[in-house]
Amino acid sequence: MSGAPDMFTLSDDQIAIRDMARDFATAEIAPNAVAWDEAKHFPVETLRAAAALGMGGIYVREDVGGSGLSRLDAALIFEALATGCPGTAAYLSIHNMATWMIDRFGSDDQRARWVPQLATMACLASYGLTEPGAGSDAAALKTRAVRDGDHYIVDGQKQFISGAGASDIHVVMVRTGGGGPKGISTLVIPADTPGLSFGANEKKMGWNVQPTRAVIFEGVRVPVANRLGAEGEGFKIAMAGLDGGRLNIGACSLGGAQAALDKALAYMRERKAFGQRLDAFQALQFRLADMATELEVARTFLWRAAAALDAKAPDATKLCAMAKRVATDTGFTVANDALQLHGGYGYLADYGIEKIVRDLRVHQILEGTNEIMRLIVARTLIG
């Protein structure tokens, strides 16, 4: 674990980690991002190459193949990767979240069984919480797991599952008890278990580099040995995963927006109107200054929330919700402004800007919508 010497200065290790991820994004991801989006190609081999550099289990313990890094390190990595393609970085974020849940809440046997293959990404993971009738109100989920000897029989449906159809392991929240959050447990379910099937790959506005499918469970027999933690602890486990997931998604928004701002700067240096370069118009210079400032504000606050999660601070969940809301709203606005600064060319796929805007839009919706982020913060204020 590499801690920052102070809150606002990265250590030499952290700079090296960030540069490694940035170089990988520049060489392996960015040149392909527009084509992958167009072809709806899920770049599994590239993800495995990222895992070979330690990015498959970033904040997972080293005895099972993880990198043992901090949440702040992870935020640096996801921002850097997302400069190449936010959708690719975001799938890696979900994989890391599910892998961490097994490492953090699994027994030694469960950790040894699943985490090493997840850390190398020989196996890919998905996170299954949302259902057709339970999104924001996730504790209303209905997928049932009924005990039958040393197995559970699982019936129900998960909706919008990232990676589904390509991933090997599903970390799924199911109802083993009564209504509400205390009746929920977490099961690790291999994708090839009989009775598990998938809906069609959803047609989406963005995130086309990764599949999104419904996951259907019909009489799926899952060993009780695949349950993480005790019965009834599943909602707590799911929410713990999301604290870090929200930081990562926020970081992906920052990376996408930074790439969009950099593209706008380069474009405005070349493009002329009314006899001068676009970057000579003071109105546009002020816009650029605001974009850079808003991004830096969001980034600085996201690091603060990551440091709080690393320190297991009592207000870490609130800070992660604040950071997710600020970073994803800012990221979308900055990317959309960068598109505007490209004029009509920003709307063309070849310039790579419209893809970033489409990818970042969903970050305001998933891992808890930004309305739900406000709900989490408001609860801490009002009680």
Ligand SMILES: Cc1cc2nc3c(=O)[nH]c(=O)nc-3n(C[C@H](O)[C@H](O)[C@H](O)COP(=O)(O)OP(=O)(O)OC[C@H]3O[C@@H](n4cnc5c(N)ncnc54)[C@H](O)[C@@H]3O)c2cc1C
């Ligand atoms: C591309 C994509 C990938 C996804 N990947 C995953 C995944 O891998 N795993 C997974 O489990 N889920 C995933 N999701 C699901 C995502 O987390 C949910 O879509 C999200 O939580 C919102 O749920 P919902 O769509 O049911 O919207 P609803 O809950 O129906 O919300 C509709 C609107 O009402 C608002 N709203 C709801 N309740 C309140 C309230 N109390 N106060 C104020 N406003 C409220 C919401 O903010 C939203 O604007 C993904 C979604 C998408 C689009």
